[in-house]
Amino acid sequence: MNESFRNIWTILKRELTGYFASPVAYVFIVIFLLLNGFFTFMLGGFFEAGEAALARPFFNWHPWLYLFLVPAAGMRLWAEERRVGTLELLLTMPVTAWQAIVGKFLASWAFLALALALTFPVAITVFYLGNPDGGAILTGYLGSLLLAGAYLAVTVATSALTRNQVISFILSVVICFFLILAGWEPVTSLLVRWAPTDLVELIAGFSVMPHFASFQRGVVDFRDLLFFASVITFSLFGTSVILRNLRGA
Amino acid sequence: MIQVDSLIKEFGPKRAVNGVSFTVNRGEILGFLGPNGAGKSTTMRMITGYIPPTSGRVRIGNHDISEQPIEAKKLIGYLPESAPCYSDMTVYGFLRFTAELRGLKGAAIETAIAHVAGLCFLEGVLHQSVDTLSKGYRHRTCFAQSILHDPEVLVLDEPTDGLDPNQKHEVRQIIKRMGQTKAIIFSTHILEEVEACCTRAIIIDRGSVVANGTPNELKARAENAGSVSLRVHGVAAEALRSRLNSLSIAGKVSVQGDATTVLARVAPRDRSIQGELARAVAEVVLKEGWKFDELHTEEGRLDDVFRSITLPDSVKARA
Numbered sequence: 259m260n261e262s263f264r265n266i267w268t269i270l271k272r273e274l275t276g277y278f279a280s281p282v283a284y285v286f287i288v289i290f291l292l293l294n295g296f297f298t299f300m301l302g303g304f305f306e307a308g309e310a311a312l313a314r315p316f317f318n319w320h321p322w323l324y325l326f327l328v329p330a331a332g333m334r335l336w337a338e339e340r341r342v343g344t345l346e347l348l349l350t351m352p353v354t355a356w357q358a359i360v361g362k363f364l365a366s367w368a369f370l371a372l373a374l375a376l377t378f379p380v381a382i383t384v385f386y387l388g389n390p391d392g393g394a395i396l397t398g399y400l401g402s403l404l405l406a407g408a409y410l411a412v413t414v415a416t417s418a419l420t421r422n423q424v425i426s427f428i429l430s431v432v433i434c435f436f437l438i439l440a441g442w443e444p445v446t447s448l449l450v451r452w453a454p455t456d457l458v459e460l461i462a463g464f465s466v467m468p469h470f471a472s473f474q475r476g477v478v479d480f481r482d483l484l485f486f487a488s489v490i491t492f493s494l495f496g497t498s499v500i501l502r503n504l505r506g507a
Numbered sequence: 508m509i510q511v512d513s514l515i516k517e518f519g520p521k522r523a524v525n526g527v528s529f530t531v532n533r534g535e536i537l538g539f540l541g542p543n544g545a546g547k548s549t550t551m552r553m554i555t556g557y558i559p560p561t562s563g564r565v566r567i568g569n570h571d572i573s574e575q576p577i578e579a580k581k582l583i584g585y586l587p588e589s590a591p592c593y594s595d596m597t598v599y600g601f602l603r604f605t606a607e608l609r610g611l612k613g614a615a616i617e618t619a620i621a622h623v624a625g626l627c628f629l630e631g632v633l634h635q636s637v638d639t640l641s642k643g644y645r646h647r648t649c650f651a652q653s654i655l656h657d658p659e660v661l662v663l664d665e666p667t668d669g670l671d672p673n674q675k676h677e678v679r680q681i682i683k684r685m686g687q688t689k690a691i692i693f694s695t696h697i698l699e700e701v702e703a704c705c706t707r708a709i710i711i712d713r714g715s716v717v718a719n720g721t722p723n724e725l726k727a728r729a730e731n732a733g734s735v736s737l738r739v740h741g742v743a744a745e746a747l748r749s750r751l752n753s754l755s756i757a758g759k760v761s762v763q764g765d766a767t768t769v770l771a772r773v774a775p776r777d778r779s780i781q782g783e784l785a786r787a788v789a790e791v792v793l794k795e796g797w798k799f800d801e802l803h804t805e806e807g808r809l810d811d812v813f814r815s816i817t818l819p820d821s822v823k824a825r826a
């Protein structure tokens with residue numbers, strides 16, 4: 259067990275330093291923060307709402323923001339290994355595929371967590387201007403982090419599918435887009451008109467939106483945690499299957 | 508140390524490796540030869556556990572690579588064909604990463620890196636990004652990675668590919684030195700390399716082993732192995748031929764030359780005679796008082812053996 263943790267840690271460290279060894283990390287963080295600011299203060303109507311909360315003006319945009327930024331951060335994880343051929347090197351080391359998958363996923367997730375943490379001035383602003391519900395802000399951040407994790411896990415899987423980062427990016431955007439749309443209110447209200455309610459609810463159950471929404475209301479429901487954990491586990495498991503097939507054929 | 512048993516690999520309908528078996532013991536350096544696409548790399552990938560075989564077994568030490576992959580992989584050092592490296596890392600960072608995955612700790616990592624950096628002449632570029640290195644350096648970085656943990660088993664896929672002659676020489680020296688105590692298998696297209704470092708060679712063609720023996724045994728399979736070449740002055744070609752033909756142990760005699768020098772090649776009637784033919788020819792030369800420039804027994808060239816074994820029949824017919 260000790261050895262698996264050490265391997266995961268070694269791979270995690272490598273991936274994380276990999277982000278900062280190139281301008282990718284800095285470009286990503288700057289764009290993430292700029293877009294966050296733009297959405298919150300310009301489109302989100304942060305000041306106009308006159309409300310000391312972050313849910314609507316800030317977190318509400320995250321499913322859409324992450325839709326493009328998370329695949330961009332994760333698309334290289336396996337695709338690059340495949341393109342350069344280091345995959346062969348990595349998988350002939352005394353390391354299991356699982357350790358490599360988890361190490362890479364956690365590294366990327368930690369990177370996204372860092373970018374998210376750097377939005378703290380927004381939180382400071384609400385606290386300065388008003389008297390917000392601190393708990394709701396905290397659960398909002400937790401939900402946002404889990405959402406990023408779910409998208410990222412999908413990206414990890416699509417990244418293992420191809421040696422081309424662009425294809426990996428597009429595939430994960432499409433899948434994540436489905437994860438939004440399936441339970442996005444405007445879409446479900448359309449579906450309800452011609453599909454049975456049970457079916458619509460079933461489809462919506464696959465969506466990140468309802469699960470993400472409850473975190474914004476300040477609620478940490480076990481079912482929501484379970485949902486995000488299952489999406490992540492399922493995608494990472496899919497990745498291991500993809501990698502195994504890749505080596506088998 | 509390495510035990511390969513009737514290994515088969517199928518990619519869809521195509522059989523890339525077809526029942527390859529061999530063993531490599533400690534202290535042996537096995538040269539793995541074959542034309543492009545013969546299945547060398549696929550075999551090596553199965554030995555190192557990168558791809559699972561369709562059927563057959565690979566044992567590294569006491570571990571089956573499919574059943575105890577982690578234990579088996581710990582014993583192996585592997586240089587893949589394209590010598591891939593993480594290009595966003597420095598040479599030092601890359602070696603450190605592989606050392607940690609290999610389970611080295613603390614001071615042992617620094618010692619190991621310093622050691623292989625010295626062996627592979629990487630000291631000067633240790634803190635340079637892999638991105639900025641020339642191909643030779645990148646290749647040696649990946650090679651350094653494979654010997655970093657002083658493995659019992661080394662699997663090297665074209666270790667000297669893309670190196671300059673000096674670097675090739677160095678890498679061969681390292682392989683030779685390590686081969687005294689380890690089991691090494693390496694593939695190459697350079698046949699002199701096999702003669703220079705291998706204790707044994709295997710030729711594989713279209714997925715099957717077609718020859719397996721020491722370099723000398725393989726060379727003896729060449730068509731002209733054991734024949735005697737003689738170059739003389741001032742003797743008519745026909746006279747030379749008929750005189751040599753009269754030797755009882757001589758087989759086919761061929762002569763070619765101009766007015767001043769003639770080169771004769773005498774094939775032995777029976778391949779098993781060693782040196783006897785050369786002595787017989789020498790006696791004739793002395794008796795006749797011919798002036799000669801050259802008299803030697805052909806060893807046979809690995810190139811010729813390789814070609815005669817691996818050329819498709821259609822190409823042979825044309826040649």
